[in-house]
Amino acid sequence: MPNYDRATIEELIDGTIDFFKLKEMLSSFKDPGRFDTYVSILQDRVPWDDKILLPYGLHLYIVLKRDGRRVIKCDCGHEFCESHENWKLHALIYVRDTEEKMAEIYPKYLAPDPQWQVIREYYCPQCATQLEVENVTPWYPVIHDFEPDIDAFYEEWLQRPVPSY
Amino acid sequence: MAIRQGDLSNKQEELLTQQYRRAIGWNGKTLKEMRAEIDQITQETGHYAGLKELVLKEQDPIRFEKMFAKLRGGLVHARETAKRVAASPIVEQEGELCFTLYTPEGDSVVTSTGIIIHVGTMGAAIKYMVNHDYEVNPGIEPGDIFCNNDCQIGNVHPCDVHTIVPIFWAGEVVGWVGGVTHVIDTGATGPGSMTVGPVTRYDDGYQVACRKIGRNDTLLQDWVIESQRSVRTTKYWLLDERTRIAGCHMIRDLVLSLIAEEGVDAYKQFIREVIEEGRRGLINRIKAVTIPGKYRQVGFVDVPYRHSDVEVPPYAKVDTIMHAPSEITIHRNGQMELNFDGSSRWGWHSYNATTVSFTSGIWVMMTQTLIPNDRINDGAYFATKFQLPYGAWMNPDDIRTAHSYAWHFLVSAWSPLWRGLSRAYFSRGYLEEVNAGNANTSNWMQGGGYNQYNDIHAINSFEAAAEGTGAGAVKDGLDHAAAIWNPEGDMGDMEIWELAEPLVYLGRSIKPNTGGYGKYRGGCGYETLRMVWGSRDWTMFFMGNGYITSDCGLMGGYPAASGYRFEAHGTDLKERFEKQLPFPRGGDPNPAEHKYEQCLEAKVVKRDKQTITTEAIFEDYDLYLNYLRGGPGFGDPLERRPEDIEKDLNGGYVLPEYAEKVYGAVFTVDNRGKYHVDPEKTEQARQAIRKERLQRGRPTREWMAEERGRIERKEASLPVRHMYATSFEITEKFLTEFRAFWNLPETWNLSEDELEMPTFGSGHKKSHAR
Numbered sequence: 030m031p032n033y034d035r036a037t038i039e040e041l042i043d044g045t046i047d048f049f050k051l052k053e054m055l056s057s058f059k060d061p062g063r064f065d066t067y068v069s070i071l072q073d074r075v076p077w078d079d080k081i082l083l084p085y086g087l088h089l090y091i092v093l094k095r096d097g098r099r100v101i102k103c104d105c106g107h108e109f110c111e112s113h114e115n116w117k118l119h120a121l122i123y124v125r126d127t128e129e130k131m132a133e134i135y136p137k138y139l140a141p142d143p144q145w146q147v148i149r150e151y152y153c154p155q156c157a158t159q160l161e162v163e164n165v166t167p168w169y170p171v172i173h174d175f176e177p178d179i180d181a182f183y184e185e186w187l188q189r190p191v192p193s194y
Numbered sequence: 195m196a197i198r199q200g201d202l203s204n205k206q207e208e209l210l211t212q213q214y215r216r217a218i219g220w221n222g223k224t225l226k227e228m229r230a231e232i233d234q235i236t237q238e239t240g241h242y243a244g245l246k247e248l249v250l251k252e253q254d255p256i257r258f259e260k261m262f263a264k265l266r267g268g269l270v271h272a273r274e275t276a277k278r279v280a281a282s283p284i285v286e287q288e289g290e291l292c293f294t295l296y297t298p299e300g301d302s303v304v305t306s307t308g309i310i311i312h313v314g315t316m317g318a319a320i321k322y323m324v325n326h327d328y329e330v331n332p333g334i335e336p337g338d339i340f341c342n343n344d345c346q347i348g349n350v351h352p353c354d355v356h357t358i359v360p361i362f363w364a365g366e367v368v369g370w371v372g373g374v375t376h377v378i379d380t381g382a383t384g385p386g387s388m389t390v391g392p393v394t395r396y397d398d399g400y401q402v403a404c405r406k407i408g409r410n411d412t413l414l415q416d417w418v419i420e421s422q423r424s425v426r427t428t429k430y431w432l433l434d435e436r437t438r439i440a441g442c443h444m445i446r447d448l449v450l451s452l453i454a455e456e457g458v459d460a461y462k463q464f465i466r467e468v469i470e471e472g473r474r475g476l477i478n479r480i481k482a483v484t485i486p487g488k489y490r491q492v493g494f495v496d497v498p499y500r501h502s503d504v505e506v507p508p509y510a511k512v513d514t515i516m517h518a519p520s521e522i523t524i525h526r527n528g529q530m531e532l533n534f535d536g537s538s539r540w541g542w543h544s545y546n547a548t549t550v551s552f553t554s555g556i557w558v559m560m561t562q563t564l565i566p567n568d569r570i571n572d573g574a575y576f577a578t579k580f581q582l583p584y585g586a587w588m589n590p591d592d593i594r595t596a597h598s599y600a601w602h603f604l605v606s607a608w609s610p611l612w613r614g615l616s617r618a619y620f621s622r623g624y625l626e627e628v629n630a631g632n633a634n635t636s637n638w639m640q641g642g643g644y645n646q647y648n649d650i651h652a653i654n655s656f657e658a659a660a661e662g663t664g665a666g667a668v669k670d671g672l673d674h675a676a677a678i679w680n681p682e683g684d685m686g687d688m689e690i691w692e693l694a695e696p697l698v699y700l701g702r703s704i705k706p707n708t709g710g711y712g713k714y715r716g717g718c719g720y721e722t723l724r725m726v727w728g729s730r731d732w733t734m735f736f737m738g739n740g741y742i743t744s745d746c747g748l749m750g751g752y753p754a755a756s757g758y759r760f761e762a763h764g765t766d767l768k769e770r771f772e773k774q775l776p777f778p779r780g781g782d783p784n785p786a787e788h789k790y791e792q793c794l795e796a797k798v799v800k801r802d803k804q805t806i807t808t809e810a811i812f813e814d815y816d817l818y819l820n821y822l823r824g825g826p827g828f829g830d831p832l833e834r835r836p837e838d839i840e841k842d843l844n845g846g847y848v849l850p851e852y853a854e855k856v857y858g859a860v861f862t863v864d865n866r867g868k869y870h871v872d873p874e875k876t877e878q879a880r881q882a883i884r885k886e887r888l889q890r891g892r893p894t895r896e897w898m899a900e901e902r903g904r905i906e907r908k909e910a911s912l913p914v915r916h917m918y919a920t921s922f923e924i925t926e927k928f929l930t931e932f933r934a935f936w937n938l939p940e941t942w943n944l945s946e947d948e949l950e951m952p953t954f955g956s957g958h959k960k961s962h963a964r
Contacts, residue, residue, distance in 0.1 A: 067623030121891025137786035
């Protein structure tokens with residue numbers, strides 16, 4: 030099994046990894062220690078102290094609060110909701126549902142027709158990062174993308190208790 | 195080594211007394227009995243064939259690996275060798291073929307590279323023959339050749355033609371080998387392998403339902419004559435068939451030589467164990483790279499059939515949207531469950547799919563992500579649970595459905611699964627595996643008539659095998675590179691396409707802005723401008739997504755651009771060439787500028803979003819733009835590195851206006867036309883865009899209250915309402931969840947009857963297909 034040093038995983042996170050190193054990483058068996066190195070790097074980088082239980086998306090984390098709650102948190106510090114909820118319902122939304130709004134991002138003829146499909150952008154209310162984009166038909170329920178089973182992951186797959194304080 | 199002489203003579207004698215013949219399964223069983231046994235014991239034990247222990251693999255792992263390597267290497271070798279027999283560029287250039295080895299019951303053991311969606315479809319055909327007593331009539335003999343391309347038996351679409359050959363050892367079937375190629379034409383209502391126009395099975399072209407077409411390794415003359423008279427591209431059909439037979443016979447020889455070396459008992463044990471190993475392998479891999487839990491995503495694609503350029507029967511004149519919501523559940527024991535509840539109903543178009551194409555084809559995608567190795571067999575299928583709602587587009591409740599371009603939505607329905615799994619990879623830190631999704635692998639340029647050699651001909655350009663790929667979490671997607679359905683695909687050489695098609699290239703260019711924007715952008719697609727030349731009675735048509743972008747971006751990335759069409763008829767190009775005047779060349783980088791029309795006079799120019807059409811007449815000097823799509827993006831575009839935007843601008847991957855608006859780039863152009871992005875000014879511009887986001891963004895729940903009002907009033911376009919109506923009709927759960935999400939009363943519903951569109955077929959469900 031391969032094992033990558035911390036610097037290599039940092040390069041991976043930063044997108045600066047050498048192409049051939051990346052190719053080798055893709056072609057090799059997976060390194061079982063990756064998760065711990067990865068979380069450790071991310072924990073060092075965020076400006077807050079809550080313990081990361083699981084990286085949840087680009088800029089988003091499920092963290093453990095001191096009171097035991099599990100919360101979805103942006104790396105800017107904004108806390109959206111508890112981990113079992115859909116964070117998008119607690120975000121800012123901007124819906125591109127007219128030709129004019131579509132034309133801001135696609136040349137004419139290259140955008141979807143808003144009568145058939147709209148584009149929904151979800152922003153962090155604090156740092157304004159665009160965290161997710163949905164292109165769906167009008168009326169579509171806001172998609173709850175990911176509900177991880179953190180307990181099963183730690184206890185059964187990693188065979189250790191879920192981190193605590 | 196050919197087939198065993200003893201087997202041949204033995205069976206020849208028995209032909210005279212077929213009804214007294216002993217069974218050809220193992221130990222005196224029929225193949226049908228073997229099939230039932232395998233299913234029962236697998237279900238009872240949870241292990242394929244009841245194998246709780248892999249005795250051969252554990253006791254002699256080197257021997258096990260040697261056997262696997264010989265078979266896998268042999269299958270790949272057979273594919274590479276056999277494809278040189280073909281003349282069709284689809285097979286010879288694009289590699290649209292595949293060979294798979296099966297157990298006597300039809301479970302796949304080892305497969306070659308190529309269009310491995312067929313790992314399960316040919317198995318379904320074998321199972322069909324086994325379960326329909328082919329052993330008794332028409333008989334299964336050494337040297338037999340069978341053919342299938344019937345979708346409802348086991349296929350994706352009729353153009354994927356299967357050749358299936360049994361392998362005998364000492365009077366017993368020890369397995370089957372299947373070969374498949376994507377043929378250029380199947381004699382459907384319109385020319386081309388994936389033609390637009392069929393709305394029922396009976397329009398889909400020549401369908402061969404598990405038919406015995408050869409004996410003693412020789413094709414039957416009546417088959418050769420009939421098949422040659424049933425399709426437009428006769429030479430390609432003939433050579434494709436020779437390709438499949440050559441590959442199957444190479445593999446049959448390989449299996450027999452392996453049995454001679456290892457013994458038949460070891461071989462029998464091996465083919466069972468390697469499938470169970472495949473089942474365990476998927477579960478182990480899931481535990482190694484994902485997170486248990488639920489992942490939800492959705493895909494859509496447009497079916498705009500009310501347009502005047504779509505000539506279909508009145509009951510098919512429906513504008514609708516195909517819908518595939520998916521929920522992946524990864525259980526704590528590592529089992530994966532894929533649920534497509536809420537999918538829309540099948541329709542009178544050729545984009546329906548069969549369950550086996552759906553469950554088998556998923557592995558063509560999974561081999562590019564979850565199981566990126568050579569152990570592809572039915573083990574992965576046995577490790578996965580599928581829920582495909584009955585009556586939906588991928589599980590029709592009516593045998594009349596057409597399937598000629600099932601891929602129109604298969605691609606877009608599977609691609610979100612990759613996006614879902616990417617969330618897991620991201621959480622585990624395996625960022626190198628993250629993929630935002632896939633391109634809608636179109637346009638499909640197809641047509642036919644008399645070609646430049648005065649032969650009756652059909653075309654299906656596989657330039658579509660090189661679309662932009664989705665962005666990753668560490669790098670951009672690949673530009674004009676691949677297609678989800680054939681990981682080895684490429685765009686093919688222009689010179690070869692010009693030989694195969696009466697169409698001259700006036701350009702082949704990168705298509706800017708087609709890859710979804712993002713921190714890492716989706717790969718851009720490309721476009722080729724073709725001029726009809728040397729044909730007679732020639733027709734062509736378009737096939738792809740237009741009103742809809744079928745796949746989302748990931749974690750802040752935008753979806754890829756959607757499609758449009760450009761065609762010109764009655765042009766003045768002949769005169770322009772003679773007078774050496776400017777004429778349309780190269781790409782159409784900003785379609786809003788109508789660049790081609792600036793150096794062209796034409797009686798008819800069609801530049802619009804109607805990217806599905808049926809046959810239109812094309813004369814010499816008419817133009818057709820073949821635009822191949824891009825892939826979706828990853829991450830907030832405001833995080834894209836300025837140096838990468840600079841490369842995009844200078845490489846023609848993004849138009850300057852959108853580099854500014856979407857990426858917030860501030861740049862200058864030097865006197866050589868080279869762009870320079872200013873990082874500091876770009877950062878300032880990005881701060882301004884972020885402020886603008888906070889101003890225009892609204893709390894989601896506030897927006898939901900308004901959207902709820904629109905739903906209550908049923909305010910949406912007809913295709914949108916039609917899509918929901920058919921999804922609600924099939925899956926009560928989807929309707930219940932929809933009502934719950936929007937807080938709608940229990941009485942709220944939407945049915946097809948309320949819509950001003952034909953509902954032909956929607957109320958008449960009979961289980962003919964089963």
